[in-house]
Amino acid sequence: RSKYFNQGSFFALFVLTCSGQITFDFDDANTVGFWNSGSYSWIHQSGATSSVATGPSYDHTTGSGFYFYVEASLPNYPSIGPYILENDLSTNVGVVSFYYHMYGGTMGSLQFDWTSDGINWNNIWSKSGDQGDSWQQASFTIGQYVDNVRFYATTGSNYESDIAIDDFSYYNVAPTYSPTHIPTIPQPTMIPSIFSTIRTNDFDSNDFGFFTTSTTYPWTLLSGATTSVNGPSYDHTTGSGYYAYVEASSPNHPYVGPFTLDLSISYNRISSVSFYYHMYGNSMGELTLQSSSDGTIWYDSWNKTGNQGDSWQAVDLSFSSSTIRYLRFSATTGSSYESDIAIDDFSYTMNTPTSVPTPLPSSLPTAKPSFQPSSLPTLKPSPVPTQTPQPTLNPTPLPTYVPTPTPTPLPTLKPTPSPTHIPTSLPTYRPTLKPTPSPTPIPTLSFSPSPAPTSVPTPIPTPQPTVWIDVLENVYWVALGCATFLVCVITGWVYLHHVQKERIGSHAFIGISSAVDFVLDVAW
Numbered sequence: 001r002s003k004y005f006n007q008g009s010f011f012a013l014f015v016l017t018c019s020g021q022i023t024f025d026f027d028d029a030n031t032v033g034f035w036n037s038g039s040y041s042w043i044h045q046s047g048a049t050s051s052v053a054t055g056p057s058y059d060h061t062t063g064s065g066f067y068f069y070v071e072a073s074l075p076n077y078p079s080i081g082p083y084i085l086e087n088d089l090s091t092n093v094g095v096v097s098f099y100y101h102m103y104g105g106t107m108g109s110l111q112f113d114w115t116s117d118g119i120n121w122n123n124i125w126s127k128s129g130d131q132g133d134s135w136q137q138a139s140f141t142i143g144q145y146v147d148n149v150r151f152y153a154t155t156g157s158n159y160e161s162d163i164a165i166d167d168f169s170y171y172n173v174a175p176t177y178s179p180t181h182i183p184t185i186p187q188p189t190m191i192p193s194i195f196s197t198i199r200t201n202d203f204d205s206n207d208f209g210f211f212t213t214s215t216t217y218p219w220t221l222l223s224g225a226t227t228s229v230n231g232p233s234y235d236h237t238t239g240s241g242y243y244a245y246v247e248a249s250s251p252n253h254p255y256v257g258p259f260t261l262d263l264s265i266s267y268n269r270i271s272s273v274s275f276y277y278h279m280y281g282n283s284m285g286e287l288t289l290q291s292s293s294d295g296t297i298w299y300d301s302w303n304k305t306g307n308q309g310d311s312w313q314a315v316d317l318s319f320s321s322s323t324i325r326y327l328r329f330s331a332t333t334g335s336s337y338e339s340d341i342a343i344d345d346f347s348y349t350m351n352t353p354t355s356v357p358t359p360l361p362s363s364l365p366t367a368k369p370s371f372q373p374s375s376l377p378t379l380k381p382s383p384v385p386t387q388t389p390q391p392t393l394n395p396t397p398l399p400t401y402v403p404t405p406t407p408t409p410l411p412t413l414k415p416t417p418s419p420t421h422i423p424t425s426l427p428t429y430r431p432t433l434k435p436t437p438s439p440t441p442i443p444t445l446s447f448s449p450s451p452a453p454t455s456v457p458t459p460i461p462t463p464q465p466t467v468w469i470d471v472l473e474n475v476y477w478v479a480l481g482c483a484t485f486l487v488c489v490i491t492g493w494v495y496l497h498h499v500q501k502e503r504i505g506s507h508a509f510i511g512i513s514s515a516v517d518f519v520l521d522v523a524w
Helices: 467-499 506-523
Strands: 014-016 021-024 043-046 066-070 083-102 109-115 122-128 136-154 163-172 195-201 220-223 242-246 259-264 269-279 286-292 299-305 313-318 326-332 341-352
Touching: 066 083, 083 109, 083 299, 122 136, 122 313, 136 163, 136 299, 259 341, 269 286, 299 313, 326 341
Parallel strands: 136 313
Antiparallel strands: 014 021, 021 163, 043 066, 066 163, 083 136, 083 163, 109 122, 109 136, 195 341, 220 242, 242 341, 259 326, 269 313, 269 341, 286 299, 286 326
């Protein structure tokens, strides 16, 4: 990638081992590797820095090789940065490891970031303040595809804040996913963690605490110096407390082990750990911290071999995986008794979920079909219909009476009162009425329209006359007519019988009287 070829910006030697580990020790200035991508540049250096009371005196790899560092002398303080040293990995990265040197009374800060898309950066490790005049190791697990990584440094308040790095390495692991999309099977529901808990074990109560040691090759608790000339002379916590260690005296050499120290937790997840180790001796063995999600398959998260000097060294690890529940120290002695290995002040941070994962049901329920509408329409209030005056009915011979069924009131509609029947004349004939079938009931939808229409007062409707009321009314008027007619006939008969008898003669009277009697018979 030629755009990064700036003179003095690329210095690294990377070594690909059979185990998949790739290392940059920065000792070959002609090999492309890291480059400066910020406004301030890291310096490729061999030997001591130009300032006193800060910076390393030699590199970590051989003592005579090269390393990268940030020079904090004027004008590079106070708090100048960021100094960015970047590398394009473009691969799946497992464990990452490097050495850093942060010695100085006004030390600044150093952090390590990675990105999978070249845009969004993730911080996985950081350190600030004076860490002592020695090379310290940082190690952590990313466990996924990584595009670029970078070191991001800022100086302190004055020149005593030189920052250096050396021996960067990572494990190139196979991808754990397929580019082809595979349908996801529902997993148990886990509510995200809402708080973290830190637990610490300094061994000062003379027990292993949350650790369990192997019975085949056990670790030992000790206060003070070991029995050999190597090993720590005191614990790290107070100088008079306890620590855990592996005794390499006979018969525990050569290359005896593994001495294991195990830690397991329930359903919480371990997100980071920190501890101190002591590995001093000319024939030093190996110490490894392993991690696991199920207690069966183990991964090396941190490893150290060889003589690391007669001092306690600090380690800080962060796990990008959210499933770590098991940790294990595994130690193996070296070729002779000068390989005592010790640890102290171990602590880990665990993310505590708010509930236990909910198990999946054995079979997923089948949803029943729903007959409810996806959404109910919003009803608008219907306008009250204007009543149209009923026209006066003109009498027609032999009208056919068709009874009007009672209307069913609809929501929000003002029912129209039935007009009052006003008789205008008496028909001489009424046909036989057929019973009217009851109207089919209209189902009523139950819902609450929103917003509710303005309520319109509903007047009390006039009772609807029935067929039998009409019949009785017609009989009444017929009877009244017949009675009136009879009164007239009787009055005429009396008049003719008593008044006109002498005037018209007896024969004529008898004829008229017979006719009137006939009419009366017909009327009755």
